[in-house]
Amino acid sequence: MSTSGATDAVMAPEPEPPGGGEERPLLDVRNLHVEFRTREGIAKAVNGVNYSVHAGETLAVLGESGSGKSVTAQAVMGILDSPPGFITQGEVVFQGRDLLRMGGEERRKIRGARMAMIFQDALSSLNPVLSVGEQLGEMFRVHQGLSRKEARAKAIELMERVRIPAARERVKQYPHQFSGGMRQRVMIAMAMALEPELIIADEPTTALDVTVQAQVMDLLAELQREYNMGLILITHDLGVVADVADKIAVMYAGRIVESSPVHDIYRAPAHPYTRGLLDSIPRVDLKGQELYAIKGLPPNLLHIPPGCAFNPRCPRAQEVCRTDVPPLYRVNQERASACHFWKETLDDDSAPSGDA
Numbered sequence: 001m002s003t004s005g006a007t008d009a010v011m012a013p014e015p016e017p018p019g020g021g022e023e024r025p026l027l028d029v030r031n032l033h034v035e036f037r038t039r040e041g042i043a044k045a046v047n048g049v050n051y052s053v054h055a056g057e058t059l060a061v062l063g064e065s066g067s068g069k070s071v072t073a074q075a076v077m078g079i080l081d082s083p084p085g086f087i088t089q090g091e092v093v094f095q096g097r098d099l100l101r102m103g104g105e106e107r108r109k110i111r112g113a114r115m116a117m118i119f120q121d122a123l124s125s126l127n128p129v130l131s132v133g134e135q136l137g138e139m140f141r142v143h144q145g146l147s148r149k150e151a152r153a154k155a156i157e158l159m160e161r162v163r164i165p166a167a168r169e170r171v172k173q174y175p176h177q178f179s180g181g182m183r184q185r186v187m188i189a190m191a192m193a194l195e196p197e198l199i200i201a202d203e204p205t206t207a208l209d210v211t212v213q214a215q216v217m218d219l220l221a222e223l224q225r226e227y228n229m230g231l232i233l234i235t236h237d238l239g240v241v242a243d244v245a246d247k248i249a250v251m252y253a254g255r256i257v258e259s260s261p262v263h264d265i266y267r268a269p270a271h272p273y274t275r276g277l278l279d280s281i282p283r284v285d286l287k288g289q290e291l292y293a294i295k296g297l298p299p300n301l302l303h304i305p306p307g308c309a310f311n312p313r314c315p316r317a318q319e320v321c322r323t324d325v326p327p328l329y330r331v332n333q334e335r336a337s338a339c340h341f342w343k344e345t346l347d348d349d350s351a352p353s354g355d356a
């Protein structure tokens with residue numbers, strides 16, 4: 001396959017699901033580009049992202065800080081900070097329609113009702129001077145025209161659904177009176193209120209301690225199954241996603257560098273960056289051993305290195321990596337990797353494990 005030395009990566013569409021992909025995805029993000037026009041220059045935050053989510057499916061989006069996970073999500077939701085952020089190319093096809101070509105009013109109706117977002121920091125996302133019940137109830141008053149009393153009843157029902165104990169009493173309380181985990185449940189309830197088809201959860205449990213993290217993640221996964229929602233789960237943490245995700249998209253410098261069903265990626269990654277992320281997971285069986293860390297830092301998005309953006313940090317880099325942007329190679333029907341040496345990477349990992 002030929003490679004391109006141009007600054008923009010050659011983008012193959014994401015592999016179709018098995019069976020020829022006759023089922024239309026709920027969300028199909030195609031060749032999305034976002035840049036931030038700043039005083040220092042143009043930061044290329046998202047450089048041709050392709051991903052899709054079907055109803056009832058969970059896509060985990062992984063990558064180090066600054067790789068463009070949140071900016072992609074903001075562009076999908078229509079909440080990108082603009083200016084300085086601009087979508088310069090691409091499509092965000094939701095239920096068959098490109099959101100980027102919709103009017104503001106129509107877009108607003110979809111946001112919240114058909115697709116909703118959960119953020120990491122519930123305390124700053126909730127209004128501190130309104131009770132939790134008022135905030136939940138507002139969703140129903142605004143979108144469904146319910147009375148105050150009806151809205152409150154719905155709020156209590158929702159709080160019970162996300163298993164907040166003593167919902168009837170707690171509905172009158174303010175966000176600061178809730179623990180971190182309970183506040184995150186309130187956020188989930190807000191997102192679920194209008195029974196959206198898609199939820200984007202951006203690091204929903206990062207601010208919580210480990211046991212509470214697991215409970216909140218379990219709740220999210222359970223609701224997702226119950227309502228057959230599409231879920232995009234953004235996280236740093238490969239450890240968290242193994243149990244909940246169906247497939248993974250790994251981001252680096254604003255590109256998806258590997259996409260794969262979840263189990264295949266753990267078995268044998270097809271991209272050296274994914275390998276590095278996997279090796280950075282703390283393992284109980286290797287207690288006491290020094291934790292692996294990918295050397296170096298993510299690139300400055302004002303000056304993304306030519307060729308493969310990962311090349312300055314990649315243990316496998318060759319000359320071609322410094323000159324030619326790797327296209328998104330199709331590994332098989334369900335997997336893709338943006339690495340010139342994806343075959344070798346895959347072969348290494350398929351071999352019996354040893355110290356590399």
Ligand SMILES: Nc1ncnc2c1ncn2[C@@H]1O[C@H](COP(=O)(O)OP(=O)(O)OP(=O)(O)O)[C@@H](O)[C@H]1O
Pocket residue numbers: 036038043045063064065066067068069070071072081084236301
């Ligand atoms: N408001 C902004 N102005 C300028 N640049 C921005 C802005 N927001 C994001 N960026 C740029 O976009 C890049 C990607 O940011 P993004 O928030 O998507 O990263 P992320 O992958 O979500 O990281 P994290 O894991 O830390 O949340 C940042 O490194 C930054 O350069």
Ligand code: SF4
Pocket residue numbers: 271272273308309310311312314315316317318321326338339340341342
């Ligand atoms: S293309 Fe080259 S530098 Fe990039 S990940 Fe593959 S081997 Fe490493």
Ligand SMILES: [Mg+2]
Pocket residue numbers: 069070071202
């Ligand atoms: Mg983020």
